Amino acid sequence: MTTVRTLFNTATTMSEGGRGQALRRIAILALVCVLPLALRDYQLSLVTTALIAALGALALTLVTGFVGLVTAGNSALLALGAYGAAIGAVQLELPFLVVLVGSVLVGAVVGLLAGLPALRVSGIYLAIATLALHFILIFVFNEYQTRAVGSAGFFLPTASIGGLLIDNAIKWYAVLVVVVLATWRLVENLKRSKFGRAWMLIRDTPLAAASQGISLPAYKLAAFVVSSAIISMSGTFLAYFQQAVYIENFTLELAIQYIAMVIIGGMGSSGGAIAGACFVVLLPPMLSRAIALLPSDAVVAGFLQQNLGDFQLIIYGTLVVVFLVWRPDGLAGLGQRVAALRLPSRKGAR
Amino acid sequence: MLTLLLGALTLSAIYALVGFAWVLLRRTNGILNLATGAQLAIGAFIFNQFATSWQLPWPVVVLGTLATVAALGGVTHWVVFKKLSGQPEFALVVATLGLASALKGVSSLIWGTEARVMREPVPSQVVTFGDQATTTLYGLCGLGAAVLVFAAAHTFFKFSTVGIRMRAAAENPVLSAQGGIAVDWVYVLGWAMALTVAAIAGIMYAYQTALSFHGVEALGMRGLAPALIGGLTSVRGVIPGALIVGLAETFGTKVFGGSFQDVAAWIVILVVLLIRPQGLFGDKQVQRV
């Protein structure tokens, strides 16, 4: 059985060959360019939603994957970015980019405030603190929304960058592809930096890390702050993209969905996080399509369609547990398995 | 005023039960169980299924709920957490989150999301003490249940052989196994007991309000507050913790309005994390890695 620990060890020591990396880059670039040509607007919007989720999943990889901390605050931080956008755009009428930068900063500060007390103690206290953060922030935003606009929520103006309106699916897609690739790059660079090495040491052998003079609370906090900033930013993107913000969106189940992305994708793999985000976001519409293929008079089809939300919860929850037990390296690990089967020569070279 | 205090007391009783479920699992099984809220609700819904939907006689309802909940506990250990033994702590916490999501889906699928009224063994009524202090019969029942559960737990852990073995396994599972104790069964028992107490709390709360997944689940999550105040692993520490949370929630709602109920416990948690993360009444040692 692959345990999380051994998996981490191999993931840490494994390095990809330069040629493989170049090939992968070209493949990703090609995919990115082909998608908008091949997909209809609705489908492209779905992909864009997946890309926004991928931002959050990448951020979560930082804390959960690299440092081994659990946070339940993903949904609250998304809400922070979204309500930040609502306040910034609707109440203060600030431009999109200013709001975006603001939400990054606010995310970082809130991450610092929530992480600081918890991370003085042991790792699981972050789960407790972020849970508290979730319920308190959602309460505050709910109160604010009720007072300001009522239960329908906020409607946001179209985002614009330097006078250029981002008003269709392709433009949103293009913006988010750039942002996701940049974030991916950032996360990968962090992983290879002094910080990344310290994080993984903390995760695998905390005692060894402490004895090497690494300040565990400081490094854990750094990861959580960066990740909070990114999630808050993705919340702002989500708000502008949907042009609406309302509280019902931000549930604890949403926070669990983000964790599912990271677990399904493969902990500690940033590429896996993106794959996991796509899987989690695209599963419901795919399921919907699959159900539509059933004969329409079938009782089962109606039942499934009506309870899609419940099945979603069950599927994500079960997948989290199944992947943890059976494949802690997630889709990323499965992918590597398949690649290794196909290219035995590379396996030998390793 | 006295009515308010009485309300805080009956609420504290419920919180003590929920906190007990958190602490028991943390201490015996070593798991911070973030699915406690969902399990509280599931327990109450199972009870409601026996009691209201099927209209079974009360003894059957009680036994059936107990058996189902205990079986669920066993399944939880054997199917999920036994497989995860030896994994780092955060993997266990993540698994409980997955469990919470799945349980919520299952519950909503079977029982829907709207609030229900449960069949009552005796009609609910207002009880008056002295001149003005009032509370409800089911509030007193909750108080009684909490006293009963804590007394039973005290007796069980102090005097019964199984209880002593559970404490041994909680302190050092490897030494217990080397001493011939069936640690896996201790874990199953830990789950079964935690789920049973959680179900009792959920049922008592549902009788005092209404049975809705959302309401009972939220209560279950807030029960982390008394557990944290007690240091997460101290059963005794839960009682003052529950009193603090019960008072904070009752008076907070009085001052800031009804919706404050949702956050009072979480604010208490943040404050505790700020001033004494290891808990106000817990054992002194804190693991700092």
Next chain:
Amino acid sequence: MNGPLLEVRSLTVSYGGDSVAVDGVDLVVREGEVCLVLGANGAGKTSLLRGIGGFASSEPGRVRGGRVTFAGADVTGLSPRAMARRGLVLVPEEAKVFASLTVDENLRAVPMSGGRAARRALVDEVTAMFPFIAERLSLPAGQLSGGERQLLGIARSLLLKPRLLMVDEASLGLSPIAVEMVFDMLRSVVASWGTTLLVVEQNVRAAQSISDNAYVLETGSVVLSGPAGDVLGSERVRQTYLGLEM
């Protein structure tokens, strides 16, 4: 001479990664004998006993190869509990007792076999061997002295009626007098119950008197073995463990 009770063949133990803590150890313990394992710190003595007695699935340690035969049955890689039930009982190196339980509860936590009367008799017999127990029944074990804790650990394991008792560093952190007490105890157990002993001991002088055979471990492998007198008398052991210059 009796047949072998425990037979260990090329046992390999590892804690994950490529390094091994025990590297192909062969060891035989006959029924009724006292076998001593010696070695420097980190030589793999504890890992050897743990490898024989089994790791819990929550621990990083694993038996990577080799075979452990106990009383004629292959018991390689069984759980510690299964081993204990078969009569192969380990008194581990650290934490030999439950510190938060009272002395009485430490004894009650042991799942003994047999009927009520038999269990009662066994408890009486064992507590009679350890006079301090009766005086300290309601004291938390964490408040016992180091020596008393070692003894309570041994008492606990005796309640399981072991055929083979493995004791890892019975004299850990004890004064010479306490060591004397522990080994007197072990000697009387061997004499009265016929229990077979496999002990790891740094205090060679104390162990010398009761041992029949001895094994010397270095970096996970046996470098010397044979009758205790010969091994302990060998130049190598005298220099390394007894600090004697020739």
